């Protein structure tokens with residue numbers, strides 16, 4: 001059965017507004033984003049050809065992949081432009097005592 005656990009991912013001060021931070025969670029590359037002071041987490045792997053999205057530029061809530069320019073909404077994972085056609089996974093986030101936690105599903 002799948003259960004959720006909160007993984008301490010990164011300190012708040014390490015993710016400035018308008019930027020993303022890559023973390024490795026159980027071997028998966030996850031991006032933590034700061035959009036106007038709110039934190040979001042997505043996969044850090046572009047759904048087109050698996051480029052790290054944190055190497056791209058974030059404008060407000062839109063990340064542009066540095067390789068071919070696909071855009072995604074980091075608050076929903078929705079794909080906004082070609083050449084990507086699939087969304088990216090998103091994960092729940094919470095902040096406690098200055099640490100950003102990412103909600104993770106683990107298998108028993």
Ligand code: FES
Nearest residue numbers: 046048049065068
């Ligand atoms: S690898 Fe991201 S748009 Fe192609």
